[in-house]
Amino acid sequence: MQLKKSTMGQVFNFKDPDARTRCLLLLSVALEAMINYITTGIFWTEFLRGYHMEPEEIGILAFSPFIAGLFVIFAPALLTHFKKRRFVLGFCKLMYYVCSIFALTLLPRFVSNATVLIICMSVLQFIAYIFNIIAVSGYAAWHVKFLPESIRAQYMTFNQFAAALLPGILVLVAAVFADRLAAMPADQLKFLEYVRHFGFILGVVDVILLSLPREVDYPVIRTPKFRDIITIPLSNKKYMLCMVVVFAWQFSLYCHNTFLQVYLMDTIGITYFLYCFIIFVYPFFFPFSMKFWQKRIQKTSWLRALAFALMIESPLQLLYALIRPDLAPWLLVTMLLAIRLPQHFAGVGRNSIVANMQYINMPEANRTCYTSFYQIVFNIGAAAGLLFGTIFVALSKNFAVPLLGYTYRGGIPWLIALSGIIQLGIVAYILLMGKRLEPDPESI
Numbered sequence: 001m002q003l004k005k006s007t008m009g010q011v012f013n014f015k016d017p018d019a020r021t022r023c024l025l026l027l028s029v030a031l032e033a034m035i036n037y038i039t040t041g042i043f044w045t046e047f048l049r050g051y052h053m054e055p056e057e058i059g060i061l062a063f064s065p066f067i068a069g070l071f072v073i074f075a076p077a078l079l080t081h082f083k084k085r086r087f088v089l090g091f092c093k094l095m096y097y098v099c100s101i102f103a104l105t106l107l108p109r110f111v112s113n114a115t116v117l118i119i120c121m122s123v124l125q126f127i128a129y130i131f132n133i134i135a136v137s138g139y140a141a142w143h144v145k146f147l148p149e150s151i152r153a154q155y156m157t158f159n160q161f162a163a164a165l166l167p168g169i170l171v172l173v174a175a176v177f178a179d180r181l182a183a184m185p186a187d188q189l190k191f192l193e194y195v196r197h198f199g200f201i202l203g204v205v206d207v208i209l210l211s212l213p214r215e216v217d218y219p220v221i222r223t224p225k226f227r228d229i230i231t232i233p234l235s236n237k238k239y240m241l242c243m244v245v246v247f248a249w250q251f252s253l254y255c256h257n258t259f260l261q262v263y264l265m266d267t268i269g270i271t272y273f274l275y276c277f278i279i280f281v282y283p284f285f286f287p288f289s290m291k292f293w294q295k296r297i298q299k300t301s302w303l304r305a306l307a308f309a310l311m312i313e314s315p316l317q318l319l320y321a322l323i324r325p326d327l328a329p330w331l332l333v334t335m336l337l338a339i340r341l342p343q344h345f346a347g348v349g350r351n352s353i354v355a356n357m358q359y360i361n362m363p364e365a366n367r368t369c370y371t372s373f374y375q376i377v378f379n380i381g382a383a384a385g386l387l388f389g390t391i392f393v394a395l396s397k398n399f400a401v402p403l404l405g406y407t408y409r410g411g412i413p414w415l416i417a418l419s420g421i422i423q424l425g426i427v428a429y430i431l432l433m434g435k436r437l438e439p440d441p442e443s444i
């Protein structure tokens with residue numbers, strides 16, 4: 001026990017300058033998680049629904065971040081022009097919060113035409129995420145100096161809990177108030193606006209925290225040519241086979257995820273509190289499931305462990321599509337927990353593996369090209385899934401399919417089921433490809 005205290009004392013304390021900086025970064029992580037919880041996800045979709053936006057219109061708005069994400073390859077070249085970046089990065093991060101929270105919250109009050117509103121919101125989101133890409137890239141190169149390899153694992157582990165547990169409590173409190181105002185749409189919309197304004201205030205504090213650490217000398221890197229970013233990874237067959245998994249996973253996630261929140265709230269009728277509580281319990285799965293997944297990865301491989309995780313998740317996803325609003329409240333809650341809690345267990349392993357996918361079969365040479373290419377695949381996969389889902393939802397408004405004594409209306413349940421089918425396809429792909437996907441022994 002004493003060893004644990006000593007280790008955490010080395011990672012976080014106010015005596016050593018680097019450890020003091022890590023305390024500031026930890027506070028920033030918690031703040032950003034709070035901001036993300038209360039300004040995106042269900043609070044964002046219901047804010048838009050308060051202005052009578054349809055699911056397909058919400059889907060259109062979700063495109064901007066992924067289109068902006070493709071510009072990540074230009075961030076290093078831009079930042080190399082600045083020897084000192086504190087004020088540049090602070091400005092970019094502040095503009096991200098101004099555009100993505102403050103301006104987006106006020107815009108519907110001044111623009112009444114639905115088409116113009118969607119266009120203006122999309123442009124604002126695009127600009128916001130361009131600023132954020134520059135900020136995130138720059139802060140990563142700056143703050144990594146305070147995270148030496150010897151303490152990085154402890155720091156990252158503690159960060160995951162801080163980013164999930166503390167913000168989760170705030171979100172549960174906000175969810176209780178949102179549920180109380182559910183019968184008064186105008187008051188609920190006003191409350192969601194206040195929540196977003198509070199998120200913006202937290203964003204300003206976050207910018208201050210991120211700017212406090214001392215600046216360091218930045219490594220001089222050669223920015224790769226755009227042609228190299230495409231051609232070098234394309235020549236690596238095993239890496240490209242892994243990118244198929246990345247693309248398919250992103251497609252399966254984003255073809256339904258944006259619409260799932262609207263469906264659960266508006267069609268199924270679950271409460272804010274129940275939705276947020278199910279998300280809140282996720283970090284509690286880390287202590288007893290992380291070791292299981294680490295052993296699974298060591299015993300088999302990263303990709304085979306991913307296949308195992310998706311074998312747990314995908315059948316449950318198919319069951320998720322069958323949830324319907326005419327179920328008794330106790331049965332609805334039981335069914336949701338029976339689906340989501342095992343998915344949380346699988347998600348601990350799956351999230352760790354997906355985060356590592358860009359490094360599987362990546363050679364040591366030209367890593368900047370490979371990481372940039374990964375970001376392109378990652379964002380294109382998400383955008384393709386979102387595009388498909390948005391078009392499908394728009395075209396399937398009049399769907400009415402009787403099944404198991406209930407008529408499922410609209411296309412969202414079938415998108416949920418499709419995501420499960422694609423996940424089963426990923427499992428089959430990994431198992432059929434076998435060693436052709438795995439790294440060569442000499443490269444491990």
